[in-house]
Amino acid sequence: MDYHRPNHIPTPEEEAAQERSEFLMLKWFAVLAVIVVVMTALVFGTRIGRDMRTEPAPTPARAPAPAAAAPAPVASPAPAPAAPAPAPAGTAQRAAFAPPPADRIPDGPMGEVIRRGEQLFLHTSAQAKGFVGNALNCVNCHLDAGRLADSAPLWGAYTQYPAYRSKTKSVDTFSERLRGCFMYSMNGKAPPDGHEVLVALEAYAYWMSKGAPVGEKLPGAGYPKLSPPAQKADYQRGQAVFDAKCALCHGADGQGQRSAGAQVFPPLWGPQSYNWGAGMHEIDKAAGFIKANMPLGLGNSLSEQEAWDVATYINSHERPQDPRFTGDIAATRRQFHDSEFSLYGVSVNGKLLGQGTAGAR
Amino acid sequence: MMIRLFRQRPIAMGATGATVATGATAATGARCLLLALLAASAAAHAQGNAGHADAGKAIASQGLPPAVAACASCHGAQGEGMAGFPPLAGQGADYLRSQLEAFADGSRGSPVMAPIAKGLKPQDRADVAAYFASLPSGIAAAPASPDPKDAGAWLALRGRMADGIPACASCHGPNGGGVGGHFPAIAKLDASYMQAQVDGWKSGSRGPGPLGLMAAVAKRLSAQDIEAVARHYAATAARQPQGGAAQ
Numbered sequence: 001m002d003y004h005r006p007n008h009i010p011t012p013e014e015e016a017a018q019e020r021s022e023f024l025m026l027k028w029f030a031v032l033a034v035i036v037v038v039m040t041a042l043v044f045g046t047r048i049g050r051d052m053r054t055e056p057a058p059t060p061a062r063a064p065a066p067a068a069a070a071p072a073p074v075a076s077p078a079p080a081p082a083a084p085a086p087a088p089a090g091t092a093q094r095a096a097f098a099p100p101p102a103d104r105i106p107d108g109p110m111g112e113v114i115r116r117g118e119q120l121f122l123h124t125s126a127q128a129k130g131f132v133g134n135a136l137n138c139v140n141c142h143l144d145a146g147r148l149a150d151s152a153p154l155w156g157a158y159t160q161y162p163a164y165r166s167k168t169k170s171v172d173t174f175s176e177r178l179r180g181c182f183m184y185s186m187n188g189k190a191p192p193d194g195h196e197v198l199v200a201l202e203a204y205a206y207w208m209s210k211g212a213p214v215g216e217k218l219p220g221a222g223y224p225k226l227s228p229p230a231q232k233a234d235y236q237r238g239q240a241v242f243d244a245k246c247a248l249c250h251g252a253d254g255q256g257q258r259s260a261g262a263q264v265f266p267p268l269w270g271p272q273s274y275n276w277g278a279g280m281h282e283i284d285k286a287a288g289f290i291k292a293n294m295p296l297g298l299g300n301s302l303s304e305q306e307a308w309d310v311a312t313y314i315n316s317h318e319r320p321q322d323p324r325f326t327g328d329i330a331a332t333r334r335q336f337h338d339s340e341f342s343l344y345g346v347s348v349n350g351k352l353l354g355q356g357t358a359g360a361r
Numbered sequence: 362m363m364i365r366l367f368r369q370r371p372i373a374m375g376a377t378g379a380t381v382a383t384g385a386t387a388a389t390g391a392r393c394l395l396l397a398l399l400a401a402s403a404a405a406h407a408q409g410n411a412g413h414a415d416a417g418k419a420i421a422s423q424g425l426p427p428a429v430a431a432c433a434s435c436h437g438a439q440g441e442g443m444a445g446f447p448p449l450a451g452q453g454a455d456y457l458r459s460q461l462e463a464f465a466d467g468s469r470g471s472p473v474m475a476p477i478a479k480g481l482k483p484q485d486r487a488d489v490a491a492y493f494a495s496l497p498s499g500i501a502a503a504p505a506s507p508d509p510k511d512a513g514a515w516l517a518l519r520g521r522m523a524d525g526i527p528a529c530a531s532c533h534g535p536n537g538g539g540v541g542g543h544f545p546a547i548a549k550l551d552a553s554y555m556q557a558q559v560d561g562w563k564s565g566s567r568g569p570g571p572l573g574l575m576a577a578v579a580k581r582l583s584a585q586d587i588e589a590v591a592r593h594y595a596a597t598a599a600r601q602p603q604g605g606a607a608q
Binding site: 102103104105119122143144145147148245248249251257258259260261262264265295296297298299 | 502503506509510515519520522525526527530531532534535536538539540541543571572573574577578
């Protein structure tokens, strides 16, 4: 601070204050130094621990990195350097199934179609033109190109079809399920049965599911189901979580951010987001996804309550109309959204939700 | 938070320090000083948005003697960077300003930049940031899809989520050109600079940044990862003629 007043001669009072503050600063530095040492010890300790665990017997599945994935254990009261940090609700740990390595897509005509599916999955808006009505890509909700446990991975879905679905009240094939994604999550148009886009996506999911048991629900499939919230999920608290933890990437207006001609952070509501028919508009599904995966790179850092609250906040915003809209919001709610987890047809802050957004596409 | 502790503690001490005869006076003085500081920093923040590129250009080329050297002397005449000194051209204005503030308050440790950043008034920082943000970054378009054999390209575009490492592109943009005010361009950083930042996050000499996102990811990155990513971006720039340094 001195450089602000280089020629100022301090008074005795100021000197006394200065001395006190210098003493305090020293004290704080000492405290800080201790914290840094403890943290270093923890980081290195867990690293060494991890190396020791993984080195002698390399397991077939990739060893999880509990220490690295955990939030930094700041100022732990009783630091035990070699003890691993409290295991986060790690996704990889529970996931029994490991898909084939992402870089091992085979060559040849089958491989070509699998690769096409992978690219469609990553760049859906750009590559499935005509079938996507918003700014989203499959990978926005199915992280790591559809490979990540607890992020509704393709290997967790592919082996579950054909299945009876209450949403359609019929037995759907995997391809029919994919068509649903285009209608609702992508707010677009379902590619016709047998269309190249569907074939490629199905081929990609098939390749990724090699070795997954058919018809068995694998750990890590879908999104995690959270316990009911301790406190009723709340819009205001959710907004506070959103502003603190989500707005950095998704924007205070929830519209995401673009760069170099691509949507980098996806819009979470409004005309460019998923519509009212998408599974993600249901608060329990969104909360499960958020808890396990958001903020990106800091999965499982929010509490379950925070996940419930922020999912409620996000899904309390208007979005494109459900394509099954009957012409009447209340009737549409009765028919398709009769659930405590849907805010379609519910008034939030005096505004009736489910009116849809104009000007999609 | 640190700053708040530093500012608040002396007041509490002064107010309760009955043994100090001048305690009350000192407390009042400190409180006034604190209020003034708070007001000043609030004002700096409020006005901080409007940077003037022209004024920034003058500082960039001539500096503010004696404390502030010309930015160009280390970061290049067009902000294109030099060995060990990162490029600034085309970097987001908010990001540049926030880093100058971090150098000045010590939350990003740098013996070279600290005195320079302290020598810049808030308006100067905004001006310099606006100037460099206005220059072309020269960062090339994103490649279509990464070659799985290219570890750096794979990490940049796909990440390694099994180890909790998202793709660089998922926050820094498809071509590493940066996104918005908080996610800087990384495509033109050399490996040693990248590694120094990762080391800084690991040691704490560079503050964790927004949400601690990059500090968390940095702890999961190996030296080979950094080397590979830097090589990937350098190779991408070399492949595309328009990817060279600005002008």
